[in-house]
Amino acid sequence: MKNQTKKTVPVSRDSNKKNTPALQNGKGGGFNSVSSSVQGLPTQNQMKPASRSSQANNNGNMNAGQMMEGGNGGISSQMNSFYGQGGDSNIMQGAGGERVRVAMRVRPMMPHELNRGDENIITAPDNQHVLLSLKSGSKSFRFNAVLDDKARQADVFQQCGVHELINSALEGYSATIFAYGQTGSGKTYTMSGVEDKLGREGWTSDDNDGLFPRSVRHMWESMTMKPEQFYVKASFLEIYNEQLRDLLNPSSGILHCRWNVKNGFFVEDLMVVECTSQQDLIAVLHEGMKNRKSGSHELNKDSSRSHSILTVYLISETVSQEDGHIFKKYGKISFVDLAGSERLKESKSQGEMAKETGSINKSLFTLGKVISMLSSEKNPNNINQKYIPYRDSKLTMLLMDSLGGSSKALMIACVSPSHMWAEETISTLNYATRTMNIKNKPIIQMDAKEQIIYNLKREIYLLKLENEYLKEQVYRLNGGKPIQLPTGQQLEQQFKIDNGDGSQFILPPIGQGTSAQQYASQKQFNGMGGAVGAVGGMSFQPGMQMGMNGDAGGQMAGFRMLQEFEFEIQRLREENSQLRYQKELNERDFEQVMFENNTLYGKLENLENVFIGSAIQRDGLQSSHSKLSQDYTTSTLMLENTELKKKIARLEEEKLELKQTIINIDRGGGSGMGPATALMNGGIADMNEVYQLKQSNGELQKRVEFLQKRERELMDSLVKSKQRQ
Numbered sequence: 178m179k180n181q182t183k184k185t186v187p188v189s190r191d192s193n194k195k196n197t198p199a200l201q202n203g204k205g206g207g208f209n210s211v212s213s214s215v216q217g218l219p220t221q222n223q224m225k226p227a228s229r230s231s232q233a234n235n236n237g238n239m240n241a242g243q244m245m246e247g248g249n250g251g252i253s254s255q256m257n258s259f260y261g262q263g264g265d266s267n268i269m270q271g272a273g274g275e276r277v278r279v280a281m282r283v284r285p286m287m288p289h290e291l292n293r294g295d296e297n298i299i300t301a302p303d304n305q306h307v308l309l310s311l312k313s314g315s316k317s318f319r320f321n322a323v324l325d326d327k328a329r330q331a332d333v334f335q336q337c338g339v340h341e342l343i344n345s346a347l348e349g350y351s352a353t354i355f356a357y358g359q360t361g362s363g364k365t366y367t368m369s370g371v372e373d374k375l376g377r378e379g380w381t382s383d384d385n386d387g388l389f390p391r392s393v394r395h396m397w398e399s400m401t402m403k404p405e406q407f408y409v410k411a412s413f414l415e416i417y418n419e420q421l422r423d424l425l426n427p428s429s430g431i432l433h434c435r436w437n438v439k440n441g442f443f444v445e446d447l448m449v450v451e452c453t454s455q456q457d458l459i460a461v462l463h464e465g466m467k468n469r470k471s472g473s474h475e476l477n478k479d480s481s482r483s484h485s486i487l488t489v490y491l492i493s494e495t496v497s498q499e500d501g502h503i504f505k506k507y508g509k510i511s512f513v514d515l516a517g518s519e520r521l522k523e524s525k526s527q528g529e530m531a532k533e534t535g536s537i538n539k540s541l542f543t544l545g546k547v548i549s550m551l552s553s554e555k556n557p558n559n560i561n562q563k564y565i566p567y568r569d570s571k572l573t574m575l576l577m578d579s580l581g582g583s584s585k586a587l588m589i590a591c592v593s594p595s596h597m598w599a600e601e602t603i604s605t606l607n608y609a610t611r612t613m614n615i616k617n618k619p620i621i622q623m624d625a626k627e628q629i630i631y632n633l634k635r636e637i638y639l640l641k642l643e644n645e646y647l648k649e650q651v652y653r654l655n656g657g658k659p660i661q662l663p664t665g666q667q668l669e670q671q672f673k674i675d676n677g678d679g680s681q682f683i684l685p686p687i688g689q690g691t692s693a694q695q696y697a698s699q700k701q702f703n704g705m706g707g708a709v710g711a712v713g714g715m716s717f718q719p720g721m722q723m724g725m726n727g728d729a730g731g732q733m734a735g736f737r738m739l740q741e742f743e744f745e746i747q748r749l750r751e752e753n754s755q756l757r758y759q760k761e762l763n764e765r766d767f768e769q770v771m772f773e774n775n776t777l778y779g780k781l782e783n784l785e786n787v788f789i790g791s792a793i794q795r796d797g798l799q800s801s802h803s804k805l806s807q808d809y810t811t812s813t814l815m816l817e818n819t820e821l822k823k824k825i826a827r828l829e830e831e832k833l834e835l836k837q838t839i840i841n842i843d844r845g846g847g848s849g850m851g852p853a854t855a856l857m858n859g860g861i862a863d864m865n866e867v868y869q870l871k872q873s874n875g876e877l878q879k880r881v882e883f884l885q886k887r888e889r890e891l892m893d894s895l896v897k898s899k900q901r902q
């Protein structure tokens with residue numbers, strides 16, 4: 178296994194049929210008699226990495242007329258119909274979308290909880306309601322399914338409708354099941370089974386089997402009843418400390434999350450193995466579980482320290498009776514076991530484990546943000562108007578399709594019944610309640626070409642939202658002034674796009690607007706003449722015109738439409754990256770001036786303390802970074818900065834005058850007289866005062882020197898950080 182070359186992921190849409198053994202109509206050993214392949218990974222000829230898909234040979238069944246209409250409508254008109262009714266591609270859409278289903282499961286009290294005398298605070302009056310008895314009163318929640326502490330694994334499979342999701346995946350839909358909940362609440366038990374038995378020698382199937390083994394069994398049984406030919410593949414990854422690792426090939430190190438038109442977000446170089454029997458899939462589960470990061474802390478001795486995603490790809494082929502044409506569908510089902518969110522104090526995690534907890538909580542926090550934005554009441558249609566921060570964590574990037582995307586989804590919220598975890602339980606149930614508001618638009622993944630169109634449109638849509646959001650941010654940070662993006666050679670270099678033919682396209686600043694047409698003309702696009710556009714790792718090549726059934730005009734139009742999409746995505750990407758850059762610059766300017774002002778305030782305080790005897794009032798201005806106000810812009814800070822500098826200059830002058838006076842006094846007032854004479858002559862009446870002034874002047878001098886040194890250091894570090902950029 179480890180020696181295999183790993184090349185592919187996501188699974189090849191255009192699966193290499195010749196190399197892929199067809200499913201043996203359910204043969205391959207009984208599920209209960211686990212073969213030797215379950216103890217270790219299957220042998221090489223049982224599991225091979227899928228081959229990289231070939232995009233050039235797609236012959237689709239897309240309707241040329243529909244495509245032409247879409248193309249004529251221009252990008253924005255296509256955008257409008259994207260989430261509305263009557264989309265312009267022939268991707269099959271569920272009418273009006275489908276909500277994410279949410280089930281809640283309460284695990285039984287654990288022996289240590291019973292020994293401690295914990296109270297059970299959860300009751301389930303029926304199979305859709307749950308009641309929490311809290312100190313503050315009782316609280317009721319409603320979900321699609323509620324499973325109390327007596328529910329068996331088989332009940333969970335049945336009542337959560339997992340078999341329906343599998344049937345959908347077999348029909349070509351994508352489906353995701355994810356378990357959410359605090360540490361030790363039963364997520365791994367629900368998804369896979371007893372954690373400390375998984376991945377161990379001598380594992381046997383029993384009543385403790387979680388959703389995955391049960392799903393495999395159902396999947397296999399269903400496939401044997403269907404007329405289609407199925408190809409089954411699987412991958413298993415974990416997100417540990419925000420890094421992606423291949424659980425089937427751990428030696429591959431850290432993997433990267435990429436986006437392309439064909440697959441949306443995917444994990445590059447993840448191993449996808451072919452599975453020709455139920456045992457192969459079970460072996461995938463065990464091998465992955467063996468390699469998964471786990472740790473022991475006070476709340477769970479076998480705590481999963483990472484988020485894991487086990488995906489089964491179900492590729493079906495039907496041969497047309499009429500013309501022998503092969504229709505393919507690309508269903509898949511993912512089983513996501515999220516890491517638990519524990520309180521550091523309670524779990525007594527330390528060192529490396531505390532760091533893990535930090536990143537577990539961070540990605541769950543982003544997941545929470547995504548869920549709450551998608552489910553917000555102000556946004557009843559969920560994803561039509563908002564920028565959703567999917568890109569803020571690997572987890573949300575990979576779950577993008579399941580939350581507000583084209584996948585069917587089921588969340589299982591796991592909770593402990595103990596009163597000790599009341600706070601966590603409420604938080605989990607609130608999370609779950611919000612998730613129920615999320616609507617997806619499940620689609621059957623029929624053909625790579627349709628998927629490409631869908632992905633292109635969705636990416637354009639999401640980039641536009643991000644673009645608006647970033648513009649708003651830059652505008653705010655810029656004190657409401659028009660956005661001026663950075664210019665200059667360095668930036669120009671940064672925003673040059675390689676046309677792939679030796680020439681380069683330079684993106685003009687925002688506002689001057691680069692239309693796809695402009696881009697195309699700069700790019701000197703030659704129609705069918707071998708032009709290759711590259712976006713997100715995908716190439717559009719002459720052999721790949723979008724299902725235009727050999728009609729040259731139609732092919733050209735389809736090709737141009739894809740080019741338009743591609744240009745628009747490229748343009749938005751570049752514009753967003755400029756905006757992100759500008760946002761960072763503004764934020765840094767802001768911080769720098771704020772820092773300088775704080776230093777100046779310190780200086781001023783010292784000077785005024787010496788001369789006036791009390792520190793200055795800051796006229797209500799903010800004094801620390803932590804108090805940054807939303808409308809406190811760089812320009813107001815600059816003004817403040819100038820004022821401060823003036824004040825300091827004035828005080829420095831006074832300080833010099835004073836110094837001169839003291840020198841004069843020392844020299845006898847410049848009249849040749851000694852200090853005593855000068856005093857006697859009424860220059861300064863009190864020797865003590867002179868002494869004190871001299872002393873404070875010395876201190877002042879030291880402070881100013883110190884501040885000047887700090888300023889120099891600051892300048893140096895700023896110069897260095899600018900050079901590093």
Ligand SMILES: Nc1ncnc2c1ncn2[C@@H]1O[C@H](COP(=O)(O)OP(=O)(O)OP(=O)(O)O)[C@@H](O)[C@H]1O
Pocket residue numbers: 283284285287358359360361362363364365366367370371372477479480481482515516517518591
């Ligand atoms: N419904 C249940 N019936 C019996 N035992 C259960 C049940 N749910 C959980 N357990 C047991 O409780 C313990 C913790 O469960 P599990 O490891 O699944 O929690 P988890 O939510 O995955 O935790 P973490 O996030 O820390 O990995 C395990 O010993 C598991 O076998």
